[in-house]
Amino acid sequence: MIVLGIESSCDETGVAVYDTARGLRAHAVYSQVALHAEYGGVVPELASRDHVRKLLPLVRQTLDEAGIALREVEGVAYTAGPGLVGALLVGAGVARALAWALEVPAIGVHHMEGHLLAPLMRIDGEAAMAAPPAPPFVALLVSGGHTQLVHVEAIGRYRLLGETLDDAAGEAFDKTAKLMGLPYPGGPELARLAGEGRPERFRFARPMTDRPGLDFSFSGLKTQVLLAWQRSDGSAATRADIARGFEDAVVETLAIKCLRAVEATDVDTLVVAGGVGANLRLRAALDAAMRARGGRVCFPPPALCTDNGAMIAFAGALRLEAGQHADAAVQVRPRWDMTALPAVA
Structure with missing residues (x-):
């Protein structure tokens, strides 16, 4: 299953393509550090507007780097929370629109679950770690x-x-x-x-x-x-x-x-x-x-420690393959208890 992942919870725009047969095919992150530097911290409204400007070009770039046509995407995952509500809505809106247009399932991913699962990810055929951890x-x-x-x-x-x-x-x-x-x-x-x-x-x-x-x-x-x-x-x-x-x-x-x-x-x-x-x-x-x-x-590899679309694509792929997805409503959760998530069969 080929999943497009979108991360936009705060001040980094992340996009990735994860293939459950091969692993991570490509990912890209755009950081807003320079935008917020003069304010000494993240300005939520500016963050949301910058996600609007950068997200679609980053989607095109990442698909090109992965060698994947948009029509080949079989699922879309996006960060639904926790995070800045405006920034989350940008990613959720784009993800839901793409899923609707492609007639594929979409799923909102918990940002912290994405981080938690990152060490289990495969990177284009290779494990991110020599021996990925297994629960418990x-x-x-x-x-x-x-x-x-x-x-x-x-x-x-x-x-x-x-x-x-x-x-x-x-x-x-x-x-x-x-x-x-x-x-x-x-x-x-x-x-x-x-x-x-x-x-x-x-x-x-x-x-x-x-x-x-x-x-x-x-x-x-x-x-x-x-x-x-x-x-x-x-x-x-x-x-x-x-x-x-x-x-x-x-x-x-x-x-x-x-x-x-x-x-x-x-x-x-x-x-x-x-x-x-x-x-x-x-x-x-x-x-x-x-x-x-x-x-x-x-x-995780250092590049996957900070916010990125790869972890969202991977976590979303696990849940989409398990048959989990939601309706077409654009919904985000700025506050979200990870312990309330459903188990993955």
Whole structure:
């Protein structure tokens, strides 16, 4: 089955073609970073308008790169939520119109399920990973405003173990970078700067690790960094050291909670997905921690950690092949509980 996938939940327009017989045939992502940079954050109305401008040209480009004619598309998948309502409606409207014109089924995909399933994807005949994970496993989802630990009993059967009570890890990276005067988007810039910093010069709290439970909270950590920055000499070296202290605190906090979740569910596989999953220090820490207990950790390729159409096409293909689809109404869910999704047979 050849599925066209569309991602438009926030500030990236993603399109992909996934073939269930061969794997990912092509995908392309257009980032709106330059558009929002002068505002220091995503402006929802501008994001929606840019999706309108870029989506159809990106569909044509991706189909051409895949060597697929539009008439060969057998299903359409799109991000139905969670996300910015205007941005979601752009993708949903285009997807539903294409499906109607082609007389093929369409399905709205949960954005976080797309991230979660990305390591299972095949890329034009090859697995994204040498040995793709199979349920049951624990997934750490760290994307945008989400930081969640999920027990994946089967595809479509998810049990939430813990989540952030305030700022997610990605938000904490971006907000901390902004208060330290780093350019937008701040998260990747802060991670780069942390690589130049000295460990342990600034040691910040590992929030909520001194008590039982699997929930997260990063707003207090952000405040600690702000106070340290305001009291510092403001030098480039000190800024790098503070960035390193912040990154170490986030990484260790995530690692502690992940190990607790793995032990609580008695599984030996951890899947990490979402933009923060591309962080090299987090990858190294979780790999070492899981190896030490005889398990393993699985990540998508770095290019598939951030928002993309490939994960939506793949997740949609799994559900379309299982016979799931919805009517022609254009519906999106800016807030959507992933545990309410139906199982995939």
